[in-house]
Amino acid sequence: MLDIAFKDFKAKKSRAIMCIIGVMACVLLIGVVNIVMYEMQSSLKGDLGTVNGKMFFEQNGTGYPPAGSIMSENLGDEVLQRSEVDASGSTKALFAPLQGGTTNDGGTPTMVVGLTPGKEQVFLADHPVEGKNSLVGEADNAVIMGSEAAKTYNVKVGDTFTVNDDKFKVVGIIKKVGKGWPLTIDNSVIMALPYAQSVTNRPDLISTVIIKPSADYSLQTVENNLQDSYGKYDIYTEKDVQKTIDNNLKGVMVFMNMVIAMIFAVSMVLIMNVMMMSVKEKTKEIGTMRAIGTKKRSIMALIIYESLILSLIGGVIGILLIAPTYNVLGIMMGSTSLNFSIPTTVVIQVALIVLVIGTFSGLIPAYLANRISPIEALRYE
Amino acid sequence: MENLVKGEGLWKTYDLGGVEINALRGLDITVNKGEFVSIMGPSGSGKSTLMNMLGCLDNPTKGDLYIDGKKISLMSDKELTKVRSEEVGFIFQTFNLLPALTVRDNVEFPLRNLSGEKKLNKSSRRERAEECLKVVGLEHRMDHLPAKLSGGERQRVAIARALVNHPQFILADEPTGNLDSEATENIMNLLHLVNQQGTTVIMVTHDEETTKNTRVMKIRDGVLVEDQAETLKETVIPVPYPA
Structure with a gap:
C-alpha cells in the first residue's frame, strides 16, 4: 500500500506541497525552539558546572x-x-x-x-x-x-x-x-x-x-x-546550582514547552485536515477498493502511509532547514558566525515528533475511512 | 447444471427513520455456472440491492444466499471481503478506476488483496495484469492514467480488472450505461467473449439491446417476475473488438 500512497501523493501534488510546507514550517519552529531550550540549558548547566566542588x-x-x-x-x-x-x-x-x-x-x-x-x-x-x-x-x-x-x-x-x-x-x-x-x-x-x-x-x-x-x-x-x-x-555552593537552574529555567521551559505543544497541535490539525479532505475525496475510491476485496486494515494503512509521507517529507526538509534558519536568526540578532550545527539530541527529538505527528494525525481519518460502507461509497458522487 | 448462485426467500428491509422499506420481498434466484444473466427492472425494483448481495457487499435481512455452495448470509465482514477478493469481479457503470494509478496498476490492484496460497509476488501480478490487458486489447495503454482514456477504454480496463483474479463470476452494474453505441457493442462483445471462456456474468441493465443472448430476469417490487431461462440460445461468437 505504500507505493499506492506515493502515487496518490503524486496525483495530488499541489495540496501535498501546501501541506508539506505547513509541516516544514511547524517542524522548523519546533526545532528552533528546541535548540534555544537546549542552548539555554547547556549554557546554564555548563556555567554552573564550574562551581562543581x-x-x-x-x-x-x-x-x-x-x-x-x-x-x-x-x-x-x-x-x-x-x-x-x-x-x-x-x-x-x-x-x-x-x-x-x-x-x-x-x-x-x-x-x-x-x-x-x-x-x-x-x-x-x-x-x-x-x-x-x-x-x-x-x-x-x-x-x-x-x-x-x-x-x-x-x-x-x-x-x-x-x-x-x-x-x-x-x-x-x-x-x-x-x-x-x-x-x-x-x-x-x-x-x-x-x-x-x-x-x-x-x-x-x-x-x-x-x-x-x-x-x-x-x-x-x-x-x-x-x-x-x-x-x-x-x-x-553546588546545592544552589540546581536551585538557580530551576529558577532560571522553570518559567522559560514551561513557556517553551507550551509553544512546542501548540505548534505540535497545529501541525497535527493541518495534516489531519488534509487527510480528512483526502478521505472525503476518496470515498468512492475507498468504496471501490472495499468492493474488490481490499481489507479494512489495508485502507487504514493507505491513509496512515499518506499522512506519514506528508509529515516525513515536511519533517526532513524542516530539520535540514533548522541550522540555516538558526544561523540567519543569529545574524539578524548581531552574530557574525555561521558555524552552528544542530545537536543530535534535537534532531532525534524533532524526528520523533514528526513520526508522532504523521502517525497520529492519520489515525482519525483512517478510522473514518474504515467506517465507510462500500455500498454507500459506491453511490457517492 | 451446477448452481453458482442460489438465493432462497431473500428479504432486505431498510429502516428509514422509523419507516420500514422492503427492497426485496422473498426473492428466489438461481444462477448456474457459465450463464450470462441480465437483470432488468425499473428504478426501486430491488436490482441494486440484489446486486449488492450477490457481490457480497450486503447480507439479506431474511433468507439464505449461497455462492458456490458457501452460505453468504451468515458470513462476517472479513469473510465477505475474502469472498469478494477471490470469487467476484466487479464492473461498475462509472468504471470506478483508481485515478492515481496507471491502467496496469489498476488491473493489478485486486491481486494485492489475495492472501494465503493465492498470494502472488509483484512480477506475477504484473504479468497477469498485462495478460488481462491483452485480452481486452489495451496492451498499448498500460502506462496511461485512466483520465487519458475514452469511456469505452476505461470500461475495458474495468473488465480486465474484474477478470484478473480469475473470479467465479462477474457482476456488471449497467456496464454500458455511460457509453455510446459503438463502445456499448464492443463492451458487450467482450463480456460475451469472457462468458464463452467460462466465466459466469451477471449484469444489471436498462438497455434491452444489451440483453441479447442472455438469460433475462425481470424484477419488480422486490420479487422476480420473469425469468427467461431458455433465452440463452446458440449464437455466433461475437467478433473481436478493435484494438
Whole structure:
C-alpha cells in the first residue's frame, strides 16, 4: 500500500506541497525552539558546572557569575585565613564586565576575571589552554583569554590589544568550554588581580572568594560556619546550582514547552485536515477498493502511509532547514558566525515528533475511512 | 447444471427513520455456472440491492444466499471481503478506476488483496495484469492514467480488472450505461467473449439491446417476475473488438 500512497501523493501534488510546507514550517519552529531550550540549558548547566566542588563567598543574592558582588580585599584575606578554607586551592577573585570593550556575537560583554597569580587553576580547572595557563612570571598586563573573548578581540597568543587605553598581552587562550552558547569562562579575560582592579577601577575590591574547603571539614560545615560568621554574605555552593537552574529555567521551559505543544497541535490539525479532505475525496475510491476485496486494515494503512509521507517529507526538509534558519536568526540578532550545527539530541527529538505527528494525525481519518460502507461509497458522487 | 448462485426467500428491509422499506420481498434466484444473466427492472425494483448481495457487499435481512455452495448470509465482514477478493469481479457503470494509478496498476490492484496460497509476488501480478490487458486489447495503454482514456477504454480496463483474479463470476452494474453505441457493442462483445471462456456474468441493465443472448430476469417490487431461462440460445461468437 505504500507505493499506492506515493502515487496518490503524486496525483495530488499541489495540496501535498501546501501541506508539506505547513509541516516544514511547524517542524522548523519546533526545532528552533528546541535548540534555544537546549542552548539555554547547556549554557546554564555548563556555567554552573564550574562551581562543581567549590564555594563562592559573595554578596547575598549574587549567584554566578558574581559580577554584581563587591567586598573589600581585606575581607577576602580574612576568609582565606580561616581554618575551614584550604588556602592553596582557594583565591580572591574579581569579576566585572570589561567596560568600553566590545560585546561578543550574542551581545554578552567580555568578563574581566582578576585572580591571584598562581591560583588560575582554581577558576580554570582542567580546561586546556593554548599557550600559558599561568600568569606567574608574566608581565603585569598578561591575560589568558576565553575562546569567545579572543574571537571578539580577534587576538591570538602573543598579541597585544588595547581597551580604554589599557593594554593587554595575550599569553594563553582557553579552548572553548561551552558546547552551546558560550559560557562565562569562554567570555573571560583572566588577569592578575591588581591589574583587574586597576582596569575596572575597583582598587582594593574583589567580588568573591573561590573556596576549596579544608580536608578536615565537610562542605556543609564550611558553609554553616561561614554563614554564621558573615551573615551579610552568601555561600554559593553546588546545592544552589540546581536551585538557580530551576529558577532560571522553570518559567522559560514551561513557556517553551507550551509553544512546542501548540505548534505540535497545529501541525497535527493541518495534516489531519488534509487527510480528512483526502478521505472525503476518496470515498468512492475507498468504496471501490472495499468492493474488490481490499481489507479494512489495508485502507487504514493507505491513509496512515499518506499522512506519514506528508509529515516525513515536511519533517526532513524542516530539520535540514533548522541550522540555516538558526544561523540567519543569529545574524539578524548581531552574530557574525555561521558555524552552528544542530545537536543530535534535537534532531532525534524533532524526528520523533514528526513520526508522532504523521502517525497520529492519520489515525482519525483512517478510522473514518474504515467506517465507510462500500455500498454507500459506491453511490457517492 | 451446477448452481453458482442460489438465493432462497431473500428479504432486505431498510429502516428509514422509523419507516420500514422492503427492497426485496422473498426473492428466489438461481444462477448456474457459465450463464450470462441480465437483470432488468425499473428504478426501486430491488436490482441494486440484489446486486449488492450477490457481490457480497450486503447480507439479506431474511433468507439464505449461497455462492458456490458457501452460505453468504451468515458470513462476517472479513469473510465477505475474502469472498469478494477471490470469487467476484466487479464492473461498475462509472468504471470506478483508481485515478492515481496507471491502467496496469489498476488491473493489478485486486491481486494485492489475495492472501494465503493465492498470494502472488509483484512480477506475477504484473504479468497477469498485462495478460488481462491483452485480452481486452489495451496492451498499448498500460502506462496511461485512466483520465487519458475514452469511456469505452476505461470500461475495458474495468473488465480486465474484474477478470484478473480469475473470479467465479462477474457482476456488471449497467456496464454500458455511460457509453455510446459503438463502445456499448464492443463492451458487450467482450463480456460475451469472457462468458464463452467460462466465466459466469451477471449484469444489471436498462438497455434491452444489451440483453441479447442472455438469460433475462425481470424484477419488480422486490420479487422476480420473469425469468427467461431458455433465452440463452446458440449464437455466433461475437467478433473481436478493435484494438
